[in-house]
Amino acid sequence: MKIVLLTVGKTDVKWVREGLELYCSRIKHYVPFELLEIPELKNVSSLSHEQIKLKEGELILKNVKPSDNVILLDERGKQMGSLEWAQRLGSIMACSTRNVVFVIGGAYGFSPEVYARCDDKLSLSKMTFSHQMVRTIFAEQLYRAFTILKGEPYHHE
Numbered sequence: 160m161k162i163v164l165l166t167v168g169k170t171d172v173k174w175v176r177e178g179l180e181l182y183c184s185r186i187k188h189y190v191p192f193e194l195l196e197i198p199e200l201k202n203v204s205s206l207s208h209e210q211i212k213l214k215e216g217e218l219i220l221k222n223v224k225p226s227d228n229v230i231l232l233d234e235r236g237k238q239m240g241s242l243e244w245a246q247r248l249g250s251i252m253a254c255s256t257r258n259v260v261f262v263i264g265g266a267y268g269f270s271p272e273v274y275a276r277c278d279d280k281l282s283l284s285k286m287t288f289s290h291q292m293v294r295t296i297f298a299e300q301l302y303r304a305f306t307i308l309k310g311e312p313y314h315h316e
Contacts, residue, residue: 168199216270236280243263245307
C-alpha cells in the first residue's frame with residue numbers, strides 16, 4: 160500500500176514548497192509516499208471555470224487507477240480534529256491493500272467526473288486556503304496523524 164498526494168499544478172511559492180518537501184520527507188518514514196504534481200494547464204484564458212475543471216479532471220482521472228482509494232480534499236468533505244483524522248487514517252490503512260490517493264484540485268475545484276470517481280471527501284477547514292497552501296497544510300496533518308498513531312510526542316492535547 161502506498162499513499163499518493165496528487166495535486167494540480169506545481170507548488171511554485173518557495174516557502175510553501177519548502178514546507179511541503181519537509182513534511183513529505185517525514186511522511187516517508189512511516190509509509191511509502193509519493194507527491195505527484197500534474198502540470199498546470201496552459202493557455203486557459205479563453206476557457207470558462209467549468210471547462211478548466213473538466214480538463215483538470217481528465218488529467219486527475221488519468222493518474223488514478225481503478226483499484227485506488229481516492230479521497231478528495233474538498234470544502235464539502237467531512238471535517239475532523241487531528242485525533243479523529245488519525246483514527247480514520249489508521250482505519251483506512253488497516254482495512255485496505257489499495258493505494259490511497261489524496262487529491263488536491265486546482266483553483267476552481269473538481270469536475271463532476273472526479274466527484275463521481277472519489278471514495279470519500281475530506282475538508283481541512285470551513286476557511287478557504289489557496290490550493291498551493293493546502294498541500295503543505297495537508298502534508299503536515301498527514302504527518303501528524305502518523306505520529307499520533309505511533310504514539311510519538313509531536314501532537315499535544
